[in-house]
Amino acid sequence: MTDLESMLDLAWCHLFVSRRRFLETVEQATWWARQSVPLDPMPSARLAILQSMAATMSGYSVEGAGLARQALVELGDTWWRDRLGRFAWNTIALEIALSERWVDHDDGVRAARLATSRDLDRYVAFEGTRALGEALSGQPVQALRVAAGVRQAAAVSDRVIPGSELSIAEAVAHREIGDRSRAVVELEGLSEAPTEATPYVRILASLELVQAHLDRADLAAARHSFEEMQALVEIESFGPDGRGWLARAGALLALAAGEIDDARRWADQLHDPFWGGSSVARVLLAEGDRPGALAALETARPRCVRHEVVLGLLRARAVGDGDESVKGATAAMELAAANGLLQTVVSEGADIADLIERAAWRLPRPWLDRLRRALVAGGDPSPVARRHPAQPLTERERDVLRFLPSRFTIREIADELGVSVNTLKFHLKVIYRKLGVNSRAEAAARAREPTFR
Secondary structure, three states: OOHHHHHHHHHHHHOOOOHHHHHHHHHHHHHHHHHOOOOOHHHHHHHHHHHHHHHHHOOOHHHHHHHHHHHHHHHHHHHHHOOOHHHHHHHHHHHHHHOOOOOOOOHHHHHHHHHHOOOHHHHHHHHHHHHHHHHHHOOHHHHHHHHHHHHHHHHHHOOHHHHHHHHHHHHHHHHHOOOHHHHHHHHHHHHHOOOOOOHHHHHHHHHHHHHHHHHOOOHHHHHHHHHHHHHHHHHOOOOHHHHHHHHHHHHHHHHHOOOHHHHHHHHHOOOOOOHHHHHHHHHHHHOOOHHHHHHHHHOOOOOOHHHHHHHHHHHHHHHOOOHHHHHHHHHHHHHHHHOOOOHHHHOOHHHHHHHHHHOHHHOOHHHHHHHHHHHHOOOOOOHHHHHOOOOOOOHHHHHHHHHOOOOOOHHHHHHHHOOOHHHHHHHHHHHHHHHOOOOHHHHHHHHOOHHHO
């Protein structure tokens, strides 16, 4: 056995035990290979596979997938006979999942499924990645079905990676379908669990936790989760994958806190073809620049169902009032309902509550009822929001505010405005948060101020 082959075997032994030692050994093997005469195809390919794993574990999933494809070319038809060769397709599948472009009928996904079916362990790992891909791309119900079908096999095989990916897939899916309490418990456990081979799971869990806390207007909890996420990315020296997720979370948190300059700074760090443009659009919408937001959305390139829904809702907000806005929001919500997406719509709630009611006749009643309940449910205004209202009141929110000093009941105000009681309650929740008040009486007092006349 050559020194290089010994290093490759040593790296393999460290894979699930010590991420630091694994990365160091792969780096040493890479250096050794550069000093040697041209390598034979087999050791060269095996080194490339370990390099692909190291890249993915360090937050460079695109580079990792490229190295895995290179190794498969070098191995040719013999790839499935080598224990490292059999990992290559799993690395390729993981990059598809993390990049939020998972579609079962995609050629790359089909090739990975067929290739991994030759080995039970590799196929179980593929199904774990598939569940994660489905969850991140906006197929939460399908993600839970896949996870349920493979969970027992993953437990029997006692493999770390499939188990971690299944867990984050389930947590993301539970949050998306509206099971927030369960999702938060799962996400908190994942964000704290040290997993040597899957640091991306911890960072993804932190991203989802930030968003879950923002959904409840709990800025303090969201900021705490964000700070832990930021520390993890820095400590692990995690690459563009983690830094992109961090920038997404930072932009959302800053917008919720009314820190527009910080939100713009985070948005400018997002180089993702979809999240970059959509995050810039959110900042411009917060500033009231609808034409600028529309222009930014033109640069956003959706890759999955969830992206399409977000893009449609943001465009509806940017267009403003009118038939075009209703038409766009309706199409986005129909797509969301068809795929079991709920939280993605709820997270846009403050600005699309009226659009939801105007599109209600086109939406499935069970999904619409769940959406309305989720919109009305919410947290108390945070201390930050009380001191610094995150956003100015919209025109519709000002209309609601003007009625509050009257003796009209909630139902009577809803009738006057032509909205449902649920929609009015949601508007009230948002108004209270923005004004930093806790009751109708306090909000009515603010309505009497000259600023709101």
